[in-house]
Amino acid sequence: MSDVASLVAAAQRVLLSNYRQAPIAMSRGQGCQLWDTEGRRYLDMTAGVAVCVLGHADEGLATAIANQARRLVHTSNLYYVENQVRLAEALVARGFPGGRAFFCNSGTEANEAALKLARRFQVTTSGRPKRLEIVAFENSFHGRTVGSLSVTGQAKYREGFGPLFGPVKFLPFGDVEAARKGITAETCAVIVEPVQAEGGIHLPPPGYLQEVRRVCNETGTVLIFDEVQTGVGRTGTFYAFEKERVLPDIISLAKGLGGGVPIGAILATGEVAKGFEPGTHASTFGGNPFATAAALYIQEAIDRLGLLERCREAGAYLANSLTRLAERRRPRTRGARGRGLLQGLVLDGDAAPLVNKAREYGLLLSAVGGNVVRLVPALTVGKAEIDEAIEILDRALGDV
Numbered sequence: 269m270s271d272v273a274s275l276v277a278a279a280q281r282v283l284l285s286n287y288r289q290a291p292i293a294m295s296r297g298q299g300c301q302l303w304d305t306e307g308r309r310y311l312d313m314t315a316g317v318a319v320c321v322l323g324h325a326d327e328g329l330a331t332a333i334a335n336q337a338r339r340l341v342h343t344s345n346l347y348y349v350e351n352q353v354r355l356a357e358a359l360v361a362r363g364f365p366g367g368r369a370f371f372c373n374s375g376t377e378a379n380e381a382a383l384k385l386a387r388r389f390q391v392t393t394s395g396r397p398k399r400l401e402i403v404a405f406e407n408s409f410h411g412r413t414v415g416s417l418s419v420t421g422q423a424k425y426r427e428g429f430g431p432l433f434g435p436v437k438f439l440p441f442g443d444v445e446a447a448r449k450g451i452t453a454e455t456c457a458v459i460v461e462p463v464q465a466e467g468g469i470h471l472p473p474p475g476y477l478q479e480v481r482r483v484c485n486e487t488g489t490v491l492i493f494d495e496v497q498t499g500v501g502r503t504g505t506f507y508a509f510e511k512e513r514v515l516p517d518i519i520s521l522a523k524g525l526g527g528g529v530p531i532g533a534i535l536a537t538g539e540v541a542k543g544f545e546p547g548t549h550a551s552t553f554g555g556n557p558f559a560t561a562a563a564l565y566i567q568e569a570i571d572r573l574g575l576l577e578r579c580r581e582a583g584a585y586l587a588n589s590l591t592r593l594a595e596r597r598r599p600r601t602r603g604a605r606g607r608g609l610l611q612g613l614v615l616d617g618d619a620a621p622l623v624n625k626a627r628e629y630g631l632l633l634s635a636v637g638g639n640v641v642r643l644v645p646a647l648t649v650g651k652a653e654i655d656e657a658i659e660i661l662d663r664a665l666g667d668v
């Protein structure tokens with residue numbers, strides 16, 4: 269396994285070539301650090317794409333997973349799963365009173381469930397069966413399966429797959445007038461990220477999501493918040509919508525939910541939840557004892573370690589450091605933006621060369637929205653690690 273070149277060659281023979289991958293493979297981790305198969309250390313500001321909220325190789329998570337695996341990994345949803353019920357209770361108690369949960373295995377599946385539920389609610393339950401149109405936003409990202417892809421507002425992801433799910437109407441994100449005009453009595457549902465992450469870390473203007481909520485209420489439209497990336501504390505509150513003082517009708521979650529163990533979920537209000545009756549939707553693996561044990565451990569750890577507060581503090585420190593770096597490195601940089609530990613450094617051009625250079629220097633980052641370098645470290649990240657990341661970024665900026 270230590271010969272990366274032969275691993276890459278084998279991968280190119282037996283894997284589909286749908287990913288653009290760096291020519292390294294990781295062999296172990298600890299907190300915000302990773303070591304590759306050749307023993308090189310990296311500081312990880314990607315956390316597996318905003319997934320590993322406790323960092324790598326967390327001892328408590330490892331124990332919770334191991335203990336559950338020794339008892340029961342999977343039973344299907346033919347029977348009740350106790351962990352699933354406890355997890356639903358915990359997610360509802362985080363700030364979605366009266367909510368009901370459905371569990372699946374990824375972000376895109378959570379959005380599929382959200383879209384199907386919204387459709388079924390309008391078509392069979394709300395008395396508005398003609399309402400089929402989904403309103404989504406330019407620059408959004410909701411996943412790669414056909415339904416989620418259809419509402420993803422980036423043409424490059426949708427091209428070449430033939431007819432997708434629809435009708436879908438895309439509106440400019442953050443434009444109040446466009447929302448007032450575009451969300452109508454024909455609209456089934458609006459799907460929106462509280463902070464657009466993959467599209468380049470775009471924050472909504474103050475009051476914007478409240479206005480979207482108001483128009484949805486007025487028109488009887490189901491409001492879906494895609495919190496797959498922003499949820500589970502990433503922006504400093506458990507749900508990003510808490511800061512906006514607005515409640516959606518459906519929330520989708522995934523990335524951070526299991527701390528790296530694949531699990532997705534939707535929560536729906538009691539009213540909208542009526543759209544699903546027995547037989548209308550399902551997932552074989554969804555909410556299995558193993559994945560929900562991991563997610564329950566994450567729930568407990570967030571409180572025990574005070575991770576929401578730590579995320580707000582570390583996020584402010586990171587945002588500050590990035591802003592100062594951006595000022596020092598003008599005109600290569602245009603600024604920094606984000607919320608909590610979802611932060612971006614905005615460049616004057618393609619972010620990929622900087623990401624590659626930083627990796628050579630031992631810092632892992634990812635590029636989003638073309639010209640933005642994204643930093644989404646574990647919620648446990650320390651100030652010294654942030655300082656180290658800024659120092660390497662600065663050096664890499666000097667070189668590209």
Ligand SMILES: *Cc1c(COP(=O)(O)O)cnc(C)c1O
Binds near residue numbers: 411494496497
């Ligand atoms: C990552 C992401 C998804 C897709 O999640 P997968 O688990 O990759 O299917 C959907 N929505 C948002 C906002 C995301 O960031």
